[in-house]
């Protein structure tokens with residue numbers, strides 16, 4: 208991926224974080240998911256007064272991606288986030304997908320047969336870690352072990 212595309216996807220993830228519904232934690236996370244044809248779907252975390260019903264940005268974006276172009280088309284997942292301050296999300300700590308989201312990304316990877324690139328960025332975009340889902344979730348559980 209060229210640096211322009213990478214920068215655009217990080218910007219989209221950061222923009223999506225600004226649209227999170229996170230009144231309880233005030234920790235906003237955004238995610239941009241790109242398909243092989245360059246199409247992008249975004250999502251953000253959605254909290255709920257019943258805390259356990261909260262939804263991560265990655266799963267929100269994966270749902271949008273499924274509707275826009277299908278999970279099997281995904282090549283890249285980009286996540287960025289941090290605590291919301293008066294001037295927007297802040298912080299230089301890299302945000303990586305949680306364990307549950309790694310499993311959801313692995314599901315998409317199993318559909319496509321490709322190792323999805325996962326780019327994790329800080330709130331400001333100043334710090335970036337590029338990995339793959341197989342690196343983030345080694346020896347993961349997948350449909351290949353289910354009967355049928």
Ligand SMILES: [Zn+2]
Nearest residue numbers: 263305307308
């Ligand atoms: Zn998550």
